Amino acid sequence: MEAGTHLGIISILPPILAIVLAFKTRNTIFSLFVSIxxxxxxxxxxLLAFPDLLKRSLGTTSFSWILLLELFIGILIAFFQRTGAIQGFTEIMRKKNLSRVKIQLTSWVMGMFVFFSDYFSPLFVGSTMRSLSDKAKISRDKLAYIADSTSAPVSVLVPITGWAVYLSGLLVGMGPIINQEMAMSTFVKSSFFNFYAIGAVLMVGLIATKVIPDFGPMKKSEERAINEGKVLRDGAEPLVGEELTETQAYPGYKINVFLNFIAPVLIVISIAIGTYIVLGSAKTMEAFMAAVVFLGIVxxxxxxxxxxxxxxxxxxMKGVMPAIIILALxxxxxxxxxxxxxAYYIIEITSGWMSAVVLPALTFIIAAVIAFxxxxxxxxxAIVMPIAVPLAFGFSGGEINMLVLATISAVAGGGVFGDHCSPLSDTTILASxxxxxxxxxxxKTQAPYALTVSALTIVLYLIVGFIGA
Structure with a gap:
């Protein structure tokens, strides 16, 4: 099929069917398989197109990269547990007698600290803080929400991540943006208008400190954890194998938190950030491989x-297989x-509503729906930026003004919403x-929080559109 063409309403049926079946059957793998x-x-x-589709989508560099990344992360977490590193870290944190609020805030800060990778961040925060949050009777749903909301929403705001390089690269050649340097400068300015990403990160802090009390399904999860001590609901199926959750420390092994935990984490961070600075691309998978080799030798x-x-x-590796299967599908x-x-069908049925006033808000909605x-x-x-931003330049007379910056941020924020909330998204899967x-x-528990931030974002974009029109 040529770029820009679509199959009409039929084109939105598979993702809709996957989402509906997932909530109906509570089995994501079955739902994805059926919808595909x-x-x-x-x-x-x-029928032969089915295996052909699997070969095309899984036989790619992109999937191979995330497959290897997942495997190395699974090995590293297993090593952490076998050496007692996570238990040792948990014991250090336990001695500080942190309250439920402080444990949530610690998780929040840790997620923002690991800003360079939206893949590593949710896995690192979840696996590191899980034992501590379990003892504090914090539901696993709440921990997954914190880990998820400090991954992609943070990565898209920081100008030294792969997200920033990718998004700014899409801007080159649009309007007066003639090179990568100018594109990056424009992207950085637009970040101040990324109301969804900023709001999603701030929301975690407000929820953790109870400035905004828990509501919706999350409130029920937290009440169950506090009153019944059940961090998971009855019948829940954690998206991780028992190989990772049940691994015990090696008998007689003397725990060294620095060598077995802090040093490998520093290796991951230093290699990822160092390669980004030197090579312009963060070698995250290679960073985890190096940490695995280091810890294995230790x-x-x-x-x-x-x-x-x-x-x-x-x-x-076995422990991360449930996540890998869902990622593959x-x-x-x-x-x-x-x-x-x-995506083209969604854009086509909404393009008639475009005007300068509604452009940022509608761009956010379209990007969010497509990403979700x-x-x-x-x-x-890649699909929305080349359509929405030239429209913004058309309304602005070719100048980089508030309307243009808001539209760029609306594409970024809308994409993050889908990546942050969709049951089909890799980072949502990794947070779980x-x-x-x-x-x-x-x-289900995260959705009301994300939708609340989205509603506020749309209102702010309408205001910006009205002012900038």
């Missing part, structure tokens, strides 16, 4: 048998949505994995 299968049939390409030197180290590594439905022209339906923010950026939460419970 039916979507392939709707394209009229026959474990062997400190007396853990080689066989046990390898067995632990295998358990780590999410990549497939994303590829199917591209082929069916889902497809589970990809970067794909949304890190916190060992039921994936759909995480989506």
């Amino acid at each position: 299968f039916i979507g392939v049939l709707l394209t009229g390409n026959g 474990m062997r030197i400190k007396g853990i048998p080689f066989k046990d180290i390898m067995d632990t590594a295998v358990r780590g 999410s990549y497939s439905i994303n590829e199917l949505s591209k082929e069916m022209g889902t 339906s497809t589970g990809t923010s970067w794909g949304t950026f 994995t890190g916190a060992a939460a039921d994936h759909l419970d995480h989506v």
Whole structure:
């Protein structure tokens, strides 16, 4: 199918079916599989198109990268547990007698600290703080929400991340933006108008400090955790294997929090940020590989048998398999949505409403709907940015004014909303994995908070549009 074409209303059926089935059956893997299968049939390409779709979507550099990243993260977390590193860190934090509020705020700050990777952030925060939050009777849903809301929403605001490079790169050639340097400067200025990302991060702090009390399904989850001591609801299926949640420290191993926890984390952070500064691209997967190798050597030197180290590594890989399966199917439905022209259909049925006043607000809504339906923010950026920003320049007379900056931020914020909230999104899946939460419970409890921020964002964009028109 040529770029810009679509299959009409049929093109939105697979993602809608996946989301509806997921909430109805509470089985994400089954729901994705069924929706992909039916979507392939709707394209009229026959049954053989199903395995062909899987091969196309999974046989890519993009999926290979996230597959390896997930595996190395799983191994690192398993190593942390086998060396007692997380238990040691938890014990240090426990001695500080942190309250429920302070534990949530600590998780919030940790998520913002690991700003360079929206993949590492939710897994790091969830796996590190899970034991501590369990003891404080904080629901896994709340921990997943905190981890999720400090990943993509933070990454899109910081100008030294892959998100910033990618988004600014899309701006080159639009209006007076003639090079990458000018594009980055424009992106940085637009970040002040990214009301959704800013609001999503601030919302966590307000919820954690009880300035805004818990509401909706999250309130029920927190009441259950506090009153019944159940951090998961009865019948919940945590999106992580028992290989990771049940791994015990090696008998007789002397815990060294610096060597077994802090040093590997510093390796990940220093390599990721260092490669970004030197090479212009953060080598996150390579950073985790280096941390795994380092910690494996430390474990062997400190007396853990080689066989046990390898067995632990295998358990780590098995532990992240539920997330990898869902990610694989999410990549497939994303590829199917591209082929069916889902994003272009959504843009076409809304383009008639465009005016300078509603441009930022409508851009945010369109980007949010596309990202939520497809589970990809970067794909949304690539589709919406070349359409919305030239429109903004048309209204502004070719000048980089408030309307243009707000429209750029609306594309970024709308994409983050979908990436942050969709059950099909990789970072949403990783947040559920890190916190060992039921994936759909995480989506359901987080949604009211995200929608609240979205509603405020739309109002602010309407105000900006009115002023800038």
